[in-house]
Amino acid sequence: MNQSHQNEERITFYGGLTTIGGVHILYSCGDTGIVFDLGMARGFFKGEVSVQSDFGIRSFLLTRMAPPVMGLYDPALLGDVGEAELAQVWGKDHFPQVNNLHGFVSHIHQDHMALLPSLRAGLPVWMHRDAYAVYEAVVAAGEYEGTQADIRLIEDGQIVNFGTFRIEFIEVDHDSPGVTGFIIHGPQHRIAFTADWRRHGRNSYRMDRFIERCQSAGVDLLITEGTRMRPDTLFRKPKDRLEVEVAVECRRAMEDTEGLVYVNILARNVERIADLIIRTQEAGRQLVMDESTAILWGEASKKLRVLAGHQALDADQDVIRLLKTPQWSKGPQRTMEVEFPYEPITLNEITANKSQFAVFLTYPHTPLIAELETFGSCASASIYVHADGNPLTSSDETLLKWLTEFGVQYRYCATGGHAAPQEIAELTTRISPKLVIPLHSMHPTLFNSGGISKYCPAPGESYELSELVGKQFTR
Known part of the structure; x- marks a missing residue:
């Protein structure tokens, strides 16, 4: 493998782009990559129309509710579903694949962790230790099956070296313990992922710290959730219950x-x-x-x-x-x-x-x-x-x-776990990336990025990072 290929950073978008949840993104640098997150939006399954989360992986893949990254899943559950079938489903000739594959779970809500029971044995999956404590409790309570993946526990502020890139994990504030975003420090670019976050929780200071770390790192690409972006929230910031x-x-x-x-x-x-x-x-x-x-x-x-x-x-x-x-x-x-x-x-x-x-x-x-x-x-x-x-x-x-x-x-008496659109705009302008991508939203195009270049990718789009952050998009 030549040096230029080793340092090639690529990002591929699969899920959560126009839905609440189900974010599936593959970042790779050379032959090492990480998929974030590992959950599902409701999509084709709701109520009585459902399958078990382990053996249902075939249905999830064939309805584009799981990312077509073959190295993630238990081969015994896949059966004869392979890349050829998924290429047909996605209308693609091929998908980016890496040999040294990792997964990441930002928190234990089903739209971010539901694929855990379907993962292959030994797959390294990174998550905050408090998030994993909740997952173990969810499994014990009978809500979900366990996982064969190799769970790697992380702490707030921990930096993990993946060889060609490193990830700085940063705890944020949401309505579940251990919710974690990150900054990927690649050879040429810095990518920040907020995970799900809010300002009206008990730990709003974490978001200020996240912003400060992004400013210090010089983030090129910011990926943020936008759950509450709707036509009725564009001009009036809602008053949230604390x-x-x-x-x-x-x-x-x-x-x-x-x-x-x-x-x-x-x-x-x-x-x-x-x-x-x-x-x-x-x-x-x-x-x-x-x-x-x-x-x-x-x-x-x-x-x-x-x-x-x-x-x-x-x-x-x-x-x-x-x-x-x-x-x-x-x-x-x-x-x-x-x-x-x-x-x-x-x-x-x-x-x-x-x-x-x-x-x-x-x-x-x-x-x-x-x-x-x-x-x-x-x-x-x-x-x-x-x-x-x-x-x-x-x-x-x-x-x-x-x-x-x-x-x-x-x-x-709801209060929820998501930021108001105005708070997302404020976070974006303070970080001041070269490009922002809003997702985890039904209406990502409504996002007011405060003059920051923004882009809403389509499912299956794949870019070299240099190409993506260098493009001229709407502001």
Whole structure:
């Protein structure tokens, strides 16, 4: 291999370009490359139309929901699906491939990590140690299968040398622990990837630090998420609820009624669950969890460095009560036997004294409302606090029908994990790259880059970095 080929930097865009999530980008320098991220957008699969995340890799590849980088996957799962079939699906003659291949997972939301069970044994995959702690808990809770990949744990600020390039990993702020972006330091160019990020979280300072590192490195190409770029957000910056206020709103609901309070939070937001436990205790109630949620909380909270010193770790064990997962549930089915440290509770015990409990109610368990509302006192209305748990909308027809049927008050208490468009523009202008690429968005072309040259690639486009950052694009 000659020296010029060894130093050739190439970037290929596959997914997440006009969708929320499913970012798939291959950066390569010579014969070494890294794919980021390893998740999926919803695309062709939703609800009843689904496949297992391991053996479904054939369907994912043939619907362009997984990147056509053959070295990523377990050959036993691929079967006879090969590059020829994928070239037909993508309308390409060939795909860039590298022998020394790595993967990267920025955080443990399904649109960034769902391909983990499909990866080949021994594939090096880099992720923050707190993100991996959440993944182990998700697997233990039965939400996902494990992975055969060789997980390489990283710390905030760590620099890893890949030979022809190095990556500086930088923790950012999102609504999941261990979310990490990076700066790739190549032979000629610097690429920054923000991962998912926000300004209204508990660690906004991390974004200032990310900007400072990018300024210091002299970033040529900035790749940023743009989830909230929509026509209605172009001219007015929304006022976001602060992350620290969400659990306080949950406590307020517990103080506003003598009835039950239902709380729906994505369990992978472990820091928010920790806050909820404390606020539930302050309100004089106990928090009822199903088995899967209790496993996820218990397994993650034991390992997460970000929770070190949190009051929830020292809370009395009787703050949490354990409700056996209903047999009819289509929610996660736990795959490990666990000796729970929490006292069990029955539906009858809950309905006998509703003012004493808050029920962590995931979307698949919504039908429990029928029993919890029919039995026991109905003197005080129950309150349902919807705080970024599935479904990720305040207008879900099924959920609202259940609440209306049983007279349960609905409080939408979302804050989300994504930056406002104006904040993305501010980050971009402060970093001042030669080129910015907005993705992880339904409307990336709406991005106001503040005069910075921007580009919205099409799926399958591949460029040498010198060619890409040297082009003249819209501003």
